[in-house]
Amino acid sequence: MIFGVKSSGPSAGPPRGGSGAAFLVAQVGAHAASMFAERLAALGLSPPHAGILRALSGAPGISQRALGTMLGILPSRLVILLDELDERGLLERRDDPDDRRTYRLFVTDKGQESLEAIGRVARAHQVALCAALSDDERRTLADLLSRIADEQGLTPGVHPGFRKMGSAAPRTGPKGPRPRGAPRR
Template sequence: MSEEQERVGALGPLVGYHLRRAFGAFAADFANAMDGTGMRQVLVGILAVVSGSPGINQGAVGRVLGIKRANMVSLINELVDMKLIERVVDPSDRRAFALTLTDAGRTMLTECLAKIEAHERAMLAGLSEAERATLLDLLGRIERREPAAG
């Protein structure tokens, strides 16, 4: 039994424990990488989705990213206030807003993605390309799994 397994006891073989620890390490390093940008993971995620689907409405962005509708309004307001996103009434549904990136939003996304790529390279430096692909595949399988009925 390794020293680590002795310290964490019954937690050692639990995948969820290790996922949480890995997420904590990733999140801390991500925050470091974004220092000075004013950006958080959720905001970068919104910019990326809007960039990939100009004119998308905020409800659709929320569904893609798993963000509750109530939280989307304040997040979009934050990005509008930062002048990174423009929000206009959707001509096909006057109750919805179409979102597009501003020039500043495109610049911010480009800068953030460069920082994120460097952050991921550093965090995953000990993994081969094949191991990274396997990790993404395994995480994707967990993510797509239907929750157990309970």
């Protein structure tokens, strides 16, 4: 668990009744992300891998720098992810004749096949996730979420990740001594 916050007092606020829309989006969203990651694992890929391949297929020849900026992945992490995709032969790093510092990234034929497999996985995932809804309702859901995403300034097709999630409460004092492995008494 991570969240779990609904209306406190008897007052009536947005998150009344069971759970509010905001909490439900986060809850179902985390569930959806986990389920999708699990399906992707069957292909030997992680969500970041899939996002990179997809972005790359839409912007062939892009540099690592530009790709990282586009997807919000730090350079140091991107190197590792690209190495993994490179090792699998799903993408190619070609030299840039105009700037010997940079690479030009391309999806290989094998990478294209992976991309298609990812698409099939994504479709199966969506069907499973929205099993409780009719086609019309699923479209309504997508429309509402789409409008929120737009108004909130989210980049279409780019998952924001979970950068600023934990912490918020740095351990203060020296955590008073407490007998190891036992209740203090």
